[in-house]
Amino acid sequence: MTGQVVTAELLAVVVAMVDGHPCVLTLGTPPRLPAGPLLPSHRSLQAATRAWVEEQTGRRLGYLEQLYTFADLDRESVGRRISISYLGLTTSGESGIGGWAGWYDLFAWEDHRGHAAPTDPLIGRLRAWANSDADCRDERAQRVAIDFGLDGRAWQPELTLQRYELLYEAGLVAEAPDEWRRPDAELAPGGRMLGDHRRALATGIARLRAKIGYRPVVFELMPPTFTLRQLQDCVEALSGHAVHTQNFRRLVEQQALVEETGSLLETGGRPARLYRFRRQVLAERHVAGTKLPTVRAH
């Protein structure tokens, strides 16, 4: 009872902010995530992921956490392939191989900052899809309404994966199976990726959006010093919607997440104070919880 021969692959969703845009580290065209097999030399799954990312892109990872494991049939060999995906955070600073693909170039419907929801045409197609099957119409309509914040419901940023899966089932993304696929013109706006890498990315986005609400992980994406406005912009970019500025500041300061550096940064208006992350809170609260509001503004 030794089981099937399988190969294990590590898949890395590496996120950084590039010019204010949340991006994922990709290689080649169509874009694919850094990935590589588990080798005997690797000490652990996490170490293997770090090694592959470094080898393929020349970048060191800071924060790294496991996302999800899935198995699919391996086309190249007889066996099966197990993919273990990780979420990594880094700063875009050091140059390396590979490029940064913007989240919202891949998932245009996930950006709900300002400018009225770009999802309007999508919603129509989703509703049509829901109505196309009399048996599960109600259930589908409800999923659409919840996932996309319809009928007075709130838009929930961390439902990225559910929205992607809904679009997949509705045949509105390019990688959907042929029998479900809609004509290109109708597809949801967003570039595709190799294999199911876009799904892995959706999982990573969802996890990160959820996590910034209760763990101080945003700071992994920030430069050493920053203004509160820059921090807020980062949170808004990640969560995909605006937050109330004054409340944001209150929460950050209340929890003593940052400390002043003493210097100022000229920003076009009143100069802003520069802050740095209080590294100590990682020890204090690695575990204890941290709140950043993900509440809308104006």
Next chain:
Amino acid sequence: MTGQVVTAELLAVVVAMVDGHPCVLTLGTPPRLPAGPLLPSHRSLQAATRAWVEEQTGRRLGYLEQLYTFADLDRESVGRRISISYLGLTTSGESGIGGWAGWYDLFAWEDHRGHAAPTDPLIGRLRAWANSDADCRDERAQRVAIDFGLDGRAWQPELTLQRYELLYEAGLVAEAPDEWRRPDAELAPGGRMLGDHRRALATGIARLRAKIGYRPVVFELMPPTFTLRQLQDCVEALSGHAVHTQNFRRLVEQQALVEETGSLLETGGRPARLYRFRRQVLAERHVAGTKLPTVRAH
């Protein structure tokens, strides 16, 4: 670049309430979790887990979610073994093979209901461990204080895994490496399990405790009809500490999680109304969030 030969194993943490005690499904002595290799016949990781649990214990699983994946060296073969752990919920009703091991027989320090904290002697040993290394004394002391809710901090039920790992590092659990181990007399109270199964269980407990706070999963563990007191007892047993009765009821009713059946149950005092779970909320809120308070009482 085909990678190392690995075997993939599924590991199931199956939880049910037995006579009011939260329990995990185990086999043999020392107790071990149901587990089995991934086979070609399995359609997915989740299906494989269901199949193994059913084959080994004769029980069907309802709710099932992935927990964590880890890799270790496989002693039996040349390669490596990847373990993918799942958390399953069921009702203890149907009989089958294997037994139910009480959470708090395995992790006595995790039960904080009533009776003053049973952790007192443990704390002393942890503090001694923290002080034993001058270099990292502060960091260790802080971890102990946070994980065990010392110095005015609140006890956080969902830190089960962190507490286990702290005890492991301190050599206070039987399965710790020999060089860390303390004399038997000083071990933390709680039976051991095969290999690292106790760690997997700790992961499952932590996940479940966190999840009952924002998803209606408790009901997977309840019989078809129940009183609010029984529901509360279940939540208290899982989270390991008491909750304020009136607030609990308010939250449950406010969110319309349950509906009355019309009948009553005699309980020794004033008869209690019987309720059933409103299955519809799974569709409504599979995603939308549900709150059960995990706040202390009296």
Next chain:
DNA sequence: GTCGCTTTTGCTCACAACTAGCATAAGGCT
């Protein structure tokens, strides 16, 4: 130099949620 624009920052109010306690209802038992 003053006015208007921008961005930062401080403060306050209203409301919702939650903690915690009091009080009452409704049964059994002695």
Next chain:
DNA sequence: AGCCTTATGCTAGTTGTGAGCAAAAGCGAC
């Protein structure tokens, strides 16, 4: 009838959060 137990209703006090007003502090245009 009186006491115990459990169930259930209600409310006061506190805290947390959403949202707005306003002042401070720089820049550039006129």
